[in-house]
Amino acid sequence: MGTEYVCSESEHSSMSMCIGASAAGARAATATASAGLAYMWEMLYIAASMRLPVVMTVANRALSGPINIHCDHSDAMGARDSGWIQIYAENVQEAYDNSIMSFRIAEDAGVKLPVMNCLDGFIVTHAIESMEPLDDEVVKKFVGDFKPLHPLLDVKNPHSFGPFDMPEYYYEHKYNQQMAMKKALEVVRQVSEEYAKISGRKYDLLECYRCEDADYVAISIGSTAGTMKQVVDDLRAEGHKVGSVKVRLFRPFPFQDIAKVLDGRKGVAVLDRALSFGAAGPLFADVRTAMFDNGSRSPAVNYIYGLGGRDVGVEDLKRVFLDLENGTAETVNYLGVKL
Amino acid sequence: MTAEDVIMKPGTARQYHTGSWRSRRPEVDKDKCINCLFCWMFCPDNSILVEGGEMKGIRYTHCKGCGICVRQCPKDAITMVEEGEQ
Incomplete structure (x- = not known):
């Protein structure tokens, strides 16, 4: 599996890159926190409404001001209505497990929505805890190959992503997102059950x-x-x-x-x-x-x-x-x- | 359109006639036109008809009546006319 790590000049750009890469036909993931997430705001909605299975880890931290940086859920809670699935971890083990499950949930044929993996900034991200990783091969098999549904780089079959959407259709697109969210409820449960079989760790909603x-x-x-x-x-x-x-x-x-x-x-x-x-x-x-x-x-x-x-x-x-x-x-x- | 709202073909904007948005329309006086094609270059909606290097008029199906062609024309050959007026 070839992976390319791309640096961007801002979070607005990093989410834009994820959107572009995902639409082009790649599996795309990023991470952010606090004001970085706030700076992605516009693009968060676009990733969700274009139904791109982007996965993002969010180390939950307070929003400015006053400038603070420490643990707080205000960043992700502010993105509550952006159309992203949000999963929250209690500890490092869960954060690790959720990140593996996220790709399966996001890419499910009935879901196709981006997933935000949240964990507590500093309390979890900067503390030392023991955890059990899985073997790479086990994880690769569980997550599977990325199968883009309509890759933009399929130039022989050109199609349009994110076109101008007038009142005649916009509402229906929002309804479709809501139905995908409804489907995600059962998909999160199914994927969690499957994950228990490879990890021995059972999660529910x-x-x-x-x-x-x-x-x-x-x-x-x-x-x-x-x-x-x-x-x-x-x-x-x-x-x-x-x-x-x-x-x-x-x-x-x-x-x-x-x-x-x-x-x-x-x-x-x-x-x-x-x-x-x-x-x-x-x-x-x-x-x-x-x-x-x-x-x-x-x-x-x-x-x-x-x-x-x-x-x-x-x-x-x-x-x-x-x-x-x-x-x-x-x-x-x-x-x-x-x- | 798919369930994910992807449009499975390109160029569908052609079917959407934005000309209905127009309240004023550009009209060309070909006696003044020198076929410099500035209007054709600047039109954001590809609404200037050109044949054999000559400006032949305006395609009203997609012209939104923005007036950029009027502003760009060096010979004042294009003017905006209220829709509904001759």
């Missing part, structure tokens, strides 16, 4: 930790879901019936899976490492929608936490569950903010 009989459940994304496991273990040892849900797939959003797992709880806390100013956390909005559609009347509250890399430890997260149990949480809470 969500990961539930000690949820079965939990009265109170906290939902989070990324490395915090790892800390949550310790919090749940500690509180369980003290007799609290608590559990944790990790959202692995954020776009498409697994509404039904979320509704099912939250059904009948006494309280639900949604943790967001991003804030939609004037509203609340983006995960909270979707989780409450899922619960509402399911007719769930469990109290659900939002915790904004860890913005700009603010450290959130076991003791901070214990407070979330204790607030839930005591009924002392506001609808939107700002965990650890200094006032």
